[in-house]
Amino acid sequence: MSVKTLQIDGKMITGSDGDSIFTVAWEHGIHIPRLCHIGGISDVGACRLCLVEVEGQRRLQASCLTPVQEGMVVHTDTERLRAQRKLIVELLMAERNHVCAVCVANGACELQDLAMRLGVDHVRVRYRFPSLPVDLTHERFGMDHNRCILCTRCVRVCDEVEGAHTWDVAGRGAGCRVITDMGQPWGQSDTCTSCGKCVQVCPTGALFSKGKTVAEMEKDRGFLKYIVTAREKGQWIG
Amino acid sequence: MAERIVIHPVTRIEGHAKISIYVDAAGEVESAQFHVTEFRGFEKICEGRPFHEMPGLMSRVCGICPVSHVIASSKAGDGLLGVDPPPAAVLQRRLLNYAQVLQSHALSFFHLSSPDLLLGLDSPPEKRNMFGLVEREPDFIRRGIRLRQFGQRVIELAGGKRVHPVWGTPGGVLHPLTREARDEMAGWITESIESLQIALGRLKSLLDSLQEEIRHLGNFPSLFLGTVNHDGGLEYYDGLIRIVDSEGNVVADRLDPRRYYTFIEEASEEWTFVKFAYYKPLGYPGGKYRVGPLARLNVAQHAGTPLADREMREFKQRSRGAVCESFHYHLARLIEMLHSVERIEELLNDPELLGEDVRARALPNRREAIGSCEAPRGTLFHHYTVDRDGTMRKANLLIATGQNNQAMNMAVEQAARRFVRPGHLTEGMLNRVEAAIRCFDPCLSCSTHAIGRMPLVIELRDKSGRVLDRITRS
Ligand code: SF4
Ligand code: SF4
Ligand code: FES
Numbered sequence: 286m287s288v289k290t291l292q293i294d295g296k297m298i299t300g301s302d303g304d305s306i307f308t309v310a311w312e313h314g315i316h317i318p319r320l321c322h323i324g325g326i327s328d329v330g331a332c333r334l335c336l337v338e339v340e341g342q343r344r345l346q347a348s349c350l351t352p353v354q355e356g357m358v359v360h361t362d363t364e365r366l367r368a369q370r371k372l373i374v375e376l377l378m379a380e381r382n383h384v385c386a387v388c389v390a391n392g393a394c395e396l397q398d399l400a401m402r403l404g405v406d407h408v409r410v411r412y413r414f415p416s417l418p419v420d421l422t423h424e425r426f427g428m429d430h431n432r433c434i435l436c437t438r439c440v441r442v443c444d445e446v447e448g449a450h451t452w453d454v455a456g457r458g459a460g461c462r463v464i465t466d467m468g469q470p471w472g473q474s475d476t477c478t479s480c481g482k483c484v485q486v487c488p489t490g491a492l493f494s495k496g497k498t499v500a501e502m503e504k505d506r507g508f509l510k511y512i513v514t515a516r517e518k519g520q521w522i523g
Numbered sequence: 524m525a526e527r528i529v530i531h532p533v534t535r536i537e538g539h540a541k542i543s544i545y546v547d548a549a550g551e552v553e554s555a556q557f558h559v560t561e562f563r564g565f566e567k568i569c570e571g572r573p574f575h576e577m578p579g580l581m582s583r584v585c586g587i588c589p590v591s592h593v594i595a596s597s598k599a600g601d602g603l604l605g606v607d608p609p610p611a612a613v614l615q616r617r618l619l620n621y622a623q624v625l626q627s628h629a630l631s632f633f634h635l636s637s638p639d640l641l642l643g644l645d646s647p648p649e650k651r652n653m654f655g656l657v658e659r660e661p662d663f664i665r666r667g668i669r670l671r672q673f674g675q676r677v678i679e680l681a682g683g684k685r686v687h688p689v690w691g692t693p694g695g696v697l698h699p700l701t702r703e704a705r706d707e708m709a710g711w712i713t714e715s716i717e718s719l720q721i722a723l724g725r726l727k728s729l730l731d732s733l734q735e736e737i738r739h740l741g742n743f744p745s746l747f748l749g750t751v752n753h754d755g756g757l758e759y760y761d762g763l764i765r766i767v768d769s770e771g772n773v774v775a776d777r778l779d780p781r782r783y784y785t786f787i788e789e790a791s792e793e794w795t796f797v798k799f800a801y802y803k804p805l806g807y808p809g810g811k812y813r814v815g816p817l818a819r820l821n822v823a824q825h826a827g828t829p830l831a832d833r834e835m836r837e838f839k840q841r842s843r844g845a846v847c848e849s850f851h852y853h854l855a856r857l858i859e860m861l862h863s864v865e866r867i868e869e870l871l872n873d874p875e876l877l878g879e880d881v882r883a884r885a886l887p888n889r890r891e892a893i894g895s896c897e898a899p900r901g902t903l904f905h906h907y908t909v910d911r912d913g914t915m916r917k918a919n920l921l922i923a924t925g926q927n928n929q930a931m932n933m934a935v936e937q938a939a940r941r942f943v944r945p946g947h948l949t950e951g952m953l954n955r956v957e958a959a960i961r962c963f964d965p966c967l968s969c970s971t972h973a974i975g976r977m978p979l980v981i982e983l984r985d986k987s988g989r990v991l992d993r994i995t996r997s
Contacts, residue, residue: 387580421573421912424886472912495913496884498692499579 291357306348306359307335317361318370318399320488321436322349325509326445331436334370337361345369367403374400375408380417382431390490391500395435422472424482425495433491435461439483446512451477542956544939552943555676555936556794557960571919574603574909577690582903587630590623590678593691595905600693602892603909604885611878612695617760618870619681621863622894624759626674628856629900633667636853640729644954663725666718670860673711677867680704695882705871712868716830719861723834726854739941740933740959741849742771746802746812749819750780756827756907757862759897765822766802766812771844780895783904783921800926811929814901816855817961821845831862849934849962886967887913896918899962901926924965934959
């Protein structure tokens with residue numbers, strides 16, 4: 286595998302051909318923000334939080350989808366990027382109903398963490414306050430569309446790792462939702478194996494274990510690395 | 524010419540309140556109304572949510588007595604699951620409810636009411652507040668602050684957060700209590716009991732000089748409603764409802780709080796958002812009743828703890844029947860605080876309190892359940908209906924302010940009749956009307972700041988709405 290040498294935030298770094306800027310940066314301790322990316326499943330570039338500046342390119346690039354190239358000069362933490370990311374988080378907060386104080390994921394939510402890291406102390410756009418349902422028909426899990434950021438981690442992990450492909454995305458724009466099977470209630474899904482992988486990878490309080498009260502839902506994402514390593518390398522190590 | 528005097532808080536109050544006093548052509552007070560525009564949207568917010576979230580959501584109803592809402596909500600949740608929480612969970616809930624009573628009453632008595640009581644209702648307003656009191660009575664006020672801290676610390680140690688603890692849950696509580704936490708709590712007991720005895724002595728010594736207020740700030744017959752335990756003693760967590768009349772006769776006993784709707788009904792008036800609860804068999808408005816500290820002491824035969832029992836015997840001698848003077852809510856509050864500290868001590872000595880098993884688990888087994896407890900201000904009911912999956916369909920909260928609503932209106936009217944002279948408004952009038960409300964310690968007074976008085980405006984208006992006189996205080 287050939288090696289590429291590039292510069293990220295002034296540091297000379299090498300990465301393998303085909304690796305994304307995001308992955309290489311993280312391997313070198315540069316933690317680019319993200320919400321839709323999670324190691325172990327494919328990337329789709331849905332959230333745009335991992336945007337970076339690449340010298341010589343006018344447009345910002347989603348680092349999770351941009352492969353490293355020889356001689357690249359990348360900036361991950363500029364004024365412009367910070368402003369962009371902050372706005373994206375504000376838009377996510379305003380798009381649905383995020384009331385952290387009474388959310389099951391309060392204190393263990395990637396969106397909330399990011400908002401804090403980026404200094405989102407208020408939201409400058411107007412809240413939409415959509416009226417969205419909560420699906421509690423599944424015996425063990427619940428889906429709260431009020432907290433979903435449409436990152437599609439659930440869709441991908443269910444398809445790529447569990448192989449069930451229960452989740453999908455339906456609708457467009459403001460009407461976009463993740464759905465189970467053909468849109469029937471989760472509890473009536475024929476394909477769902479109740480493995481709970483979607484719940485664990487979901488970055489927010491959208492997918493949760495039933496019976497959890499406010500601030501009680503903590504996700505365990507370690508399983509994904511374990512399964513992927515086992516599958517790819519035949520090594521069963523945590 | 525008929526007139527209307529409007530008193531209403533200007534700022535810094537969540538849930539706005541306003542008092543209108545109607546005066547007839549001869550200048551006599553005709554009637555008074557106490558309007559509260561409480562935030563009633565809460566019940567609506569619950570709809571469609573998983574019922575397991577309710578304790579967390581309900582802890583946001585109020586910044587002063589969140590624990591009581593968490594408890595009533597968790598108990599309703601127990602009912603939906605159809606489980607009994609493990610003993611350690613019940614003990615923890617009891618412990619926190621006493622701590623809640625303690626800290627909420629401490630705020631009401633020491634921070635909000637004692638400037639009036641100790642410095643006098645006619646003392647200069649710029650001195651009649653916590654700061655004035657700190658100058659004059661530093662030790663007394665420090666003790667009050669410490670008592671409140673004790674209550675808050677217990678809640679913090681068990682609930683993780685002082686203001687809005689998310690600690691109770693359907694089926695029990697979230698975490699076992701640690702030994703260190705318990706030991707720290709135990710360290711506060713001696714001082715707290717001493718402080719309460721000092722405060723009780725102090726208040727009782729002042730009562731003679733407050734006869735005018737005692738007689739005219741809400742002194743009238745009514746029913747009293749509260750929870751009692753199996754042998755008729757004070758009870759705050761579990762138990763049955765008893766109702767007594769002003770003569771002290773038991774009107775109804777052993778009523779199941781989970782069937783509150785069979786004996787309590789709510790009436791509406793177009794001039795206020797808070798409903799008027801009444802005892803069904805006597806109708807509206809005849810079935811008016813009071814809840815809270817005074818009511819609990821009137822319905823219970825004894826406290827069940829030695830120091831509070833002594834105080835209660837003395838308290839009961841203040842009247843041949845029930846104690847009907849709303850002013851004695853203050854005294855009742857102090858007795859309840861003493862009782863709470865004694866109960867906290869008992870609970871801390873119970874080895875089961877540290878039990879590891881604190882949560883019973885089940886899928887929802889019932890579609891409807893009611894949880895109740897005695898909150899600092901009175902009996903609290905949470906009534907939930909869910910669908911098969913546990914999605915909230917309906918929530919109904921019956922809170923103390925609604926149950927005391929009729930009595931508060933009467934108290935305000937009585938105070939106004941006695942103290943308000945139309946055409947000429949004085950600070951003293953304002954204080955007395957305010958003090959009448961303060962007896963009940965309704966939620967709106969809790970959201971004013973610890974400075975000790977409500978920001979108010981009194982407006983004296985004629986029929987056409989023209990302002991004749993106005994006093995503002997911020
Ligand atoms: S999902 Fe995260 S950001 Fe949204 S309300 Fe819950 S804790 Fe807050
Ligand atoms: S449910 Fe969770 S994982 Fe799925 S799209 Fe929404 S936020 Fe992402
Ligand atoms: S992490 Fe790259 S677009 Fe979401």
